[in-house]
Amino acid sequence: MNKYIFILLVSLVFDVKGEEDGGGALQYISFVSCLFACFVLIAKLDAFSYGNLFTSRFGPSLIWMIAGSSVSAFVYDVEFGNYIRILIPYLFLFVGYAIGRKLYHSTDSVFQIMIVCSFFGSLATFLYAMFAQGISLQDARWQILNPILFIGVPIAVGSVLQGRRYRLFNSMTILFAVSLVLISATRSWMIAFFLVISIGYIIADIERTGRTILISLLKVAVGLIAVGLFFVSIFSDEVGRMIERSIVGSEQGIDITTATRLAEIDFQLSSWTETFLSTLIGKGLGSYYGFGGELMRYILSVLGESGRVDDWWFAGHSFWVYSFYALGLLFGWVVPVMLVVYFGKSLIAIRRRMLFGFPLENQLTFFLIFMSILLSTIGANFMGGRQLALYLGIILGMFEVLGGRPKNV
Numbered sequence: 048m049n050k051y052i053f054i055l056l057v058s059l060v061f062d063v064k065g066e067e068d069g070g071g072a073l074q075y076i077s078f079v080s081c082l083f084a085c086f087v088l089i090a091k092l093d094a095f096s097y098g099n100l101f102t103s104r105f106g107p108s109l110i111w112m113i114a115g116s117s118v119s120a121f122v123y124d125v126e127f128g129n130y131i132r133i134l135i136p137y138l139f140l141f142v143g144y145a146i147g148r149k150l151y152h153s154t155d156s157v158f159q160i161m162i163v164c165s166f167f168g169s170l171a172t173f174l175y176a177m178f179a180q181g182i183s184l185q186d187a188r189w190q191i192l193n194p195i196l197f198i199g200v201p202i203a204v205g206s207v208l209q210g211r212r213y214r215l216f217n218s219m220t221i222l223f224a225v226s227l228v229l230i231s232a233t234r235s236w237m238i239a240f241f242l243v244i245s246i247g248y249i250i251a252d253i254e255r256t257g258r259t260i261l262i263s264l265l266k267v268a269v270g271l272i273a274v275g276l277f278f279v280s281i282f283s284d285e286v287g288r289m290i291e292r293s294i295v296g297s298e299q300g301i302d303i304t305t306a307t308r309l310a311e312i313d314f315q316l317s318s319w320t321e322t323f324l325s326t327l328i329g330k331g332l333g334s335y336y337g338f339g340g341e342l343m344r345y346i347l348s349v350l351g352e353s354g355r356v357d358d359w360w361f362a363g364h365s366f367w368v369y370s371f372y373a374l375g376l377l378f379g380w381v382v383p384v385m386l387v388v389y390f391g392k393s394l395i396a397i398r399r400r401m402l403f404g405f406p407l408e409n410q411l412t413f414f415l416i417f418m419s420i421l422l423s424t425i426g427a428n429f430m431g432g433r434q435l436a437l438y439l440g441i442i443l444g445m446f447e448v449l450g451g452r453p454k455n456v
Contacts, residue, residue: 051091052150055084056160059434060168081437085142092149099148104388104447108381109141115378120331122324129333129360133373136362136436137332140382143437147444154409154445158202161438165199166220168434169227192227194435196236197419198442200224201243205412208251239422247415250397303349306342308364308426313340315363315372329375333360336372362431366424382430389443390417392450413446 058081089095100106116137120130150157173191203217221244228237301309314336320326330336337357338346346354363369371379393414400410420439423429430436 049153049156051084051087052153052157053160054080055088055146056157056164056438058084059437060164060171081139085146088146088149089142092146094142094145094149100145103144103148105381105385105443106145108385109144112374112378112381113137113141115328116332116374119328119374119378120333122328123331123334125331125334126360130331131333133332133360133362133431136430136433137382139433139437140430140440140443143440143442144444144447145440147441147446148448149444150441151445151448154449157441157445158206158409158412162199162202162206162217162220164434165195165202166216166223169195169199169223173227192224192236194432194438195220195224196228196240197423197429197435198416198438200240201247201415201419202412204244204247205409205415208247209408209411235426236423239419239425242422243415243419246418247411250401250411250414253401301342301345303346306346306349307338307354310338310340310342310346311336311359311363312365312368313342314338315365315368319368319372319375325375327375327377329371329373329379332362332373334373335360336363362428364427366428366430369428370430385443386417386420389446389450390414390421393417393446396450409449413442413449416442 058077060077093099100110113134116130116134119125120127169191199220203220206217207214207221225240228240317339318325318330318336335358337359338354343354363372367383370383373379393410396410397414400408416439420429429439
């Protein structure tokens with residue numbers, strides 16, 4: 048069984064998207080390997096049984112969402128290829144959720160495999176995208192940091208703080224991730240990264256020492272200043288680039304990256320609410336969208352005619368807006384509600400454990416993962432990544448079962 052779990056988790060490590068419209072040979076091999084492992088685990092674990100899916104909290108809702116997405120795509124005549132490509136992460140989330148509900152007894156081993164796969168996946172993606180495909184860092188940074196920043200780092204932080212095995216490798220994963228974040232010069236992800244580490248440390252420190260939160264905050268502040276000074280001295284060019292971009296943005300009132308994100312959101316919101324039907328069922332996964340709103344004049348002044356975008360069809364940069372733009376009120380609520388509910392439950396579980404003196408165990412790791420995913424929605428849609436969607440589905444499934452077991456309070 049463990050070998051199929053390993054194949055499932057490692058199969059999408061090399062799922063690197065090139066600049067071509069279709070996938071490369073490496074993508075097809077990764078995808079087929081993942082499907083093979085999915086089918087084997089579904090059969091061996093009886094993951095699609097009525098008792099596992101239809102008595103679960105969100106199993107029926109995920110089925111409702113996936114089935115409803117075909118209605119939206121059909122009504123608005125979305126290109127079939129686009130629809131399938133954007134649907135795949137949602138299918139992986141659903142399959143991972145079903146399998147994860149059967150893997151709750153293997154949480155520690157699943158987490159460690161995820162750390163290893165995240166580390167080597169980001170490393171392989173960095174080398175493959177930058178050198179083999181010749182993709183610029185600006186275009187490849189989401190693939191490079193996904194899922195090491197939002198899955199690998201929270202698991203590694205939780206493991207290191209709780210003194211578990213493989214602390215050296217987990218620490219290397221954290222250092223590798225912070226290096227990638229600084230190289231990518233992405234401010235929102237840098238904030239997310241340090242928040243995950245800081246909050247995780249504060250919770251673990253309070254549990255371990257019983258100190259007040261103020262002392263833990265002071266320790267975190269001193270640590271962040273020291274780490275910041277160290278990395279600024281190494282990545283001075285990247286830090287300078289971020290500062291320069293912020294200065295330019297402040298002079299204009301808004302930087303171009305933020306402007307394009309807001310223009311994209313404006314277009315999607317106006318398109319989604321265009322009619323009563325589109326508000327209910329959405330415009331469809333994989334439908335074309337572009338930029339709109341009052342910021343278009345500023346975007347065109349900076350980007351020229353290349354700022355006139357109307358043929359994008361990927362999962363967008365806003366998880367919250369795209370969920371409802373593509374799937375409407377009837378189907379788009381499922382994943383957002385699912386994520387918020389489990390984040391809240393993980394926070395409650397930590398509070399109860401600390402209140403009654405129980406060890407945090409994996410509840411700290413679950414909490415950090417959900418918090419990291421929520422922070423990623425500031426400027427990205429995590430449902431655009433197949434590997435991240437699969438991993439998150441497994442984690443959601445494991446947490447749902449573990450959260451209801453007596454020993455987990």
